[in-house]
Amino acid sequence: MIRHYPPSSVQRNVENACMKQAPPKVVLIVEDEPHILDLLSDFLADEGYRVLAAESSAKAFEILASKPQLDLLISDFRLPGNVSGVMIAEPALKLRPDLKVIFISGYPIEIYESGSPIVRTVPVLAKPFSLDSLHGQIQQLLAG
Numbered sequence: 171m172i173r174h175y176p177p178s179s180v181q182r183n184v185e186n187a188c189m190k191q192a193p194p195k196v197v198l199i200v201e202d203e204p205h206i207l208d209l210l211s212d213f214l215a216d217e218g219y220r221v222l223a224a225e226s227s228a229k230a231f232e233i234l235a236s237k238p239q240l241d242l243l244i245s246d247f248r249l250p251g252n253v254s255g256v257m258i259a260e261p262a263l264k265l266r267p268d269l270k271v272i273f274i275s276g277y278p279i280e281i282y283e284s285g286s287p288i289v290r291t292v293p294v295l296a297k298p299f300s301l302d303s304l305h306g307q308i309q310q311l312l313a314g
Contacts, residue, residue: 195312196238198222200230200245200258201274210244213301214308227253234262240269241312247275256286263288270311274299
């Protein structure tokens with residue numbers, strides 16, 4: 171004989187809490203070094219973020235043109251084709267003024283020398299950086 175028990179109030183509260191959870195934050199990572207792109211993508215996915223990965227500026231612009239929900243852009247500064255992360259971030263911010271941005275680069279001084287007003291307001295992480303420092307920056311940006 172199978173007995174059916176109605177859900178307890180505790181079980182209903184857990185189910186309600188699960189249904190009310192906010193959807194995961196969406197992060198676009200633009201990085202031309204495949205191993206760095208894979209490392210960052212895997213790390214952020216494991217941390218609960220939905221990751222969109224672009225290995226080139228063309229792929230990044232393609233993703234941005236599809237107008238996905240996007241909370242954060244993490245971009246390398248030096249990209250193939252003489253394109254910079256700033257060149258990706260500027261139009262992205264025009265379309266999405268609430269978008270948060272983090273630049274990563276082995277040559278961070280070049281970011282500051284770009285002359286873009288964006289670089290005065292966004293974090294720049296110099297490669298190599300720890301995943302903990304990246305995670306801390308992301309949490310700080312997305313909390314605000």
